[in-house]
Amino acid sequence: MHDKHELGERLKRFRLGRNLTLKEVELKAKVSATHISEIERGMTSPTVGALTKIARALGSEPAFFVQDDHTPPVSVVRKSKRRVLTDSAWDARLSRLSDGILGSEMSFLEIELDPGRSEKPESVVRAGEEFVHVLRGVVEIMVGPDRYLLKEGDSVHFRASETHTLRNIGDGKARMLFATLPPFCL
Numbered sequence: 001m002h003d004k005h006e007l008g009e010r011l012k013r014f015r016l017g018r019n020l021t022l023k024e025v026e027l028k029a030k031v032s033a034t035h036i037s038e039i040e041r042g043m044t045s046p047t048v049g050a051l052t053k054i055a056r057a058l059g060s061e062p063a064f065f066v067q068d069d070h071t072p073p074v075s076v077v078r079k080s081k082r083r084v085l086t087d088s089a090w091d092a093r094l095s096r097l098s099d100g101i102l103g104s105e106m107s108f109l110e111i112e113l114d115p116g117r118s119e120k121p122e123s124v125v126r127a128g129e130e131f132v133h134v135l136r137g138v139v140e141i142m143v144g145p146d147r148y149l150l151k152e153g154d155s156v157h158f159r160a161s162e163t164h165t166l167r168n169i170g171d172g173k174a175r176m177l178f179a180t181l182p183p184f185c186l
Helices: 004-017 022-029 033-040 048-057 062-066
Strands: 093-096 107-113 129-136 138-143 146-151 155-159 164-168 174-181
Touching: 004 033, 004 062, 022 033, 022 048, 033 048, 048 062, 107 164, 129 138, 129 146, 138 155, 138 174, 146 155
Parallel strands: none
Antiparallel strands: 093 107, 107 174, 129 155, 129 174, 138 146, 138 164
16 A cells, blocks of 8 residues: 555545445444545545444455555466365355455355354344355355245345345255355455
């Protein structure tokens, strides 16, 4: 990241890409719309605390807005080199299928769930959109109050701001392609 103008432009592009107004970000971040506007126009630099609040309100991590953009125009991830998330808070195994490309606003992951297991112990809510395509198994996804049963070859696409839970209800391991906008942080 070279200067406060570049940081501001990156924040503004990201916010507009999510169709959020300054006022909506203000409400989520608890940072005034005026201050966010000043940051976006390069008139001031945010404190670490303000940047953290704004980034989280946008569904991202603060580092995304300040790191130098060394992202390549093409991402090739070999199966043997995938980054895998294994965490006691998650019942799922998540593998990153792409490291992202220059200007990327999406992430692509593979989710594997053992029988009876859920993506996460509690319902998930975040900004953006999610897409799930079942490659193997039978899964149940709750989006808001609605329940959807998905089998191999079925897909679902929804706003991630709705509470949602993904659970393997089959007898074997379930495997899914998972795409998110904005990128999912592993």
